[in-house]
Amino acid sequence: MAELNEINPEFHGFFAHLREGRVAFPHCNACGKLHWYPMKICPHCQSSDIDWKPMRGAGELWSWTVVRHPFSPAYNDKVPYVVAMVTFAEAPGIRLIANIEDVPLDSLKIGMSLELAQPNSNEAMPQVLFRPSKALKAA
Ligand SMILES: [Zn+2]
Numbered sequence: 700m701a702e703l704n705e706i707n708p709e710f711h712g713f714f715a716h717l718r719e720g721r722v723a724f725p726h727c728n729a730c731g732k733l734h735w736y737p738m739k740i741c742p743h744c745q746s747s748d749i750d751w752k753p754m755r756g757a758g759e760l761w762s763w764t765v766v767r768h769p770f771s772p773a774y775n776d777k778v779p780y781v782v783a784m785v786t787f788a789e790a791p792g793i794r795l796i797a798n799i800e801d802v803p804l805d806s807l808k809i810g811m812s813l814e815l816a817q818p819n820s821n822e823a824m825p826q827v828l829f830r831p832s833k834a835l836k837a838a
Pocket residue numbers: 727728729730731732741742743744745746
């Protein structure tokens with residue numbers, strides 16, 4: 700398990716929000732744009748006046764792959780697992796790499812609604828883990 704001091708400082712805000720069950724992206728107060736991944740200066744205007752904008756809406760599945768071969772013995776009991784790119788309507792152009800759990804592989808669908816799977820975490824660097832939105836599952 701990673702310790703906070705092992706994490707690139709630019710990512711501290713991202714994981715702080717994630718620990719509280721939110722995805723947030725760096726937001727530039729000078730030009731108003733979001734960017735990903737986190738940087739000390741805005742890649743759009745070079746301002747260093749950056750804060751974090753939490754996403755309020757659900758994520759959406761942009762694309763994915765299924766990993767079936769473990770890259771190390773530690774993953775022997777984790778395969779197959781899904782590695783996905785998740786987008787947010789409020790953050791056009793940003794694609795977040797994440798895992799998806801609790802979903803039959805043959806039900807994955809581009810555009811499906813996703814929510815964070817772990818609403819709270821005590822880990823310094825929680826896994827970026829989504830699952831299908833409950834509203835969608837109930838439908
Ligand atoms: Zn900017």
